Amino acid sequence: MVFHFGITRCSLSMSKSKQIYTYVGVLVFVLLLNFWLPRLLPGGPADFLTGGTEDGAIFVSEAQKEAMLTYYNLNDSLWVQFLTYVKGIFTLDFGLSINYKTPVFDVILVRLPWTLLIVGAATVLSTIIGILIGLFSAWRYPGKTDRSLFLTMLGLSAIPEFLIGMILLILLASNLQWFPLGGAETAFLRSDYWLDHVLDVGKHLVLPVVTLTIGNLASIYLLMRNESIRVRNEPFIEFAAAKGIGERAVVRGHVARNAALPLVTIIVIRIGGLLAGSVLVETVFSYPGIGKLLQEAILARDYPLLHGLFLLLTVFVLLLNMIADIIYPWLDPRIRVAKRGDGQ
């Protein structure tokens, strides 16, 4: 946590142009990787399509296969394909998804809101719960309550998200049948009331969001707790207590506010982590978001779709980092002043 904090401060002290160079550099590197990495996997999109599934054999004739390769320009040399790809980046047109035969942009657009929904909900929940438990834990520090909370959270952070998901799925969906087994909504639900649809989406939302929240909770809790304990030992808290302010008010008004400051950065950066976590969670709950799409695209070697998805994720994470960089000095006047001093 402290490490992260350090990085942010570090980049803040860099000049603006240097910062931009770094971002552009990372972006270019990822864009290059984005093209070559999927092609290093054994087999190509045609192999996947002609491979069939457990359920079916297909007799794609050589003529049909040839037509398929030509159609998706997979017969071109790698360099020609690369040039097409680079052109695609600038025009934001990655072509047709090979598996879905639909423009990549549209394929992603249909699924993106669902990922944003579970990632958004998990971010909000894990932030609120993490901060509250963290504060409570610090308030009880040192003591048994703090100790057991601390150990529980450490334990939780060690369990991989997909395992949490599987356990929840087996217990709550399969055995108790409180929640649906998967999906984002009941198929073709017929109801004139919008409330029914919202409730339906909500019901499907619970398990994925809970899984992501549990996975994300520990890091926020740990940072909040440690920061709060540090702030608690600062002289100004002692002063506030000496003034005769009640314990609760001290925690709420002084400890919480000061400890939450570094949290903003970590929360923004953690959203990137949640996006990555959504790949596993969406797969476990067959939730139709871009995480599951990414997994399917890798299996299908759907190069154009992979390009689009990786670009989206890269830009997303870079943007989040940028937001963290910008937001921090704005929130903490001490740094803002220091920066201004730098410039003069």
Place this chain on the structure above:
Amino acid sequence: MLARMKSSLLLVILCLSLVVSACSASPANTGESSSKPVTQSGTATADESVDLVRLTWGDSGYPSPFAFSPSGPGGYLRNSFLFDTLTWKDESGVIPWLAKSWEISKDELTYTFKLEQDVTWHDGKPFTAEDVVFSFNYYKKFPFNWTGDFSHIESVTKSDDYTVVFTIKNKYAAFLSDLVGIVPIIPKHVWEKVDKPVEFRDDAALVGTGPYTLKQYDEKSGQYLYAANPNYFKGEVLVKEVAYVNSSNKVLSLQNKEIDAGYTVNYSEVENMLSQGFKMIQSDPTGSALRITFNLDHPQLKDKRLRQAIAYALDREEMSRKITGGDPIVGNAGIIPPDSPWYNNSVKQYEYNITKAERILDELGYTKNANGIRELLKLKVMVSSTSQESQVMQEMLKKVGIELNIQQVDSAAFTAAMGENKYDMAITGHIGLSGDPDYLRLWFMGQASNTYAARGKTWKNEDFQRLAIKQMQELDFDKRKAIIGKMQDILAEELPTLVLYHRPFYFMYNPDVYNRWTNTYGGIADGIPLWDNKVFFIDVKK
């Protein structure tokens, strides 16, 4: 300062919650709405019509003839609800469909089809011979997404508005079932203006003559809702709506009444469902098989005696019983399932016989060392998903001293390795054995580029090749069966592939919702051993 920070924190949270609420509002666009929730499935009324039947399958893509997913039979079947073919199949075999009758010329090279006259496209325009001629020419330019060997066709012409004449280059026994029985007829007035059919997503792309129209396509989850075509030429469509939903566990979904029918390959699941009042149909002929493909270029496996030794060493009956839980159907060494009309019951078979296996292996010079291991014989088997067969096989081959390594790779890598001949043995489970036996030719003569054949390669066996061509051109059932029988003899002796066991599919359904399910003779279209054949949803006028 602190107030500012608090407000910004709030702002972040507020933004997120806005995103969240915006998202939860937007995707709930469930098309048309009626008053009943979908969980309430239709019940059979006096006239046998049913409001809704819910089935399960994964995403099969956009169901136009050029965009559906060719991976698995789902895409083709979704398409077949919207589009019709000249012939179709029901429980008795090939039946007239868009073509009400046909004549075959003496030389068996010309087929004259009389078309149904009261057929309209979903958009109201009349269907004529012009559409049939156009379709076949269009597919020449833009290949159809599924099977159907167009290279047999010399020409397609119309002699009047409701008569079409096909001339073929050579006699082709599977013409009625595997060519005109598979290829959907598309409307000329729509597609003549389309030059990028794969990308074509207009509503018109789904205008067919079929018994259903697509009411809703849930693209993100790959779920389909079909509505009956009220003016269907073949008779009243009994099931008014068919929904295909994604289900992660068919048995559980059936029990929870989330779907009305689904299939499994596991017999113990079937027993459980039967006890709960569900009904079951077993696919007949089985159509699905688990088999080993041997790499015939492998320095050791290219010797057929080694392949035969492996066949003797495998207790395939036990394997099948263990894995499926049902009555085992040991694989025919000649590939064709024993319950198929094309099966040759005098074909050489390889019973479980360790002594024989050991003797052959010794003769081949793979002697056992002190630990009972044949050091010179280390083989690999490649699988594309978790395969119980490969594990059972590993155990069984260990008994005769063969060390077997299992390589598990994903589907694309599997196909690529097959194509590049970078494997020793590969296990595949797939359908396609119940249809016209012409698949034996396609598999081994490099016609099919899929993993299930000797991919991209021809199996160099002259006798087999000669017979394969001969059976293709023989239209008389008995004569053709004799040729197919000889082909099975060659396959059984040479063992380019070893069928481990034939695996029946068990279709379980809730009889209270719909009970007109039947097996299609020889499988739907090119031999798909499933039950969602559109003909069983229709009250066909005879």
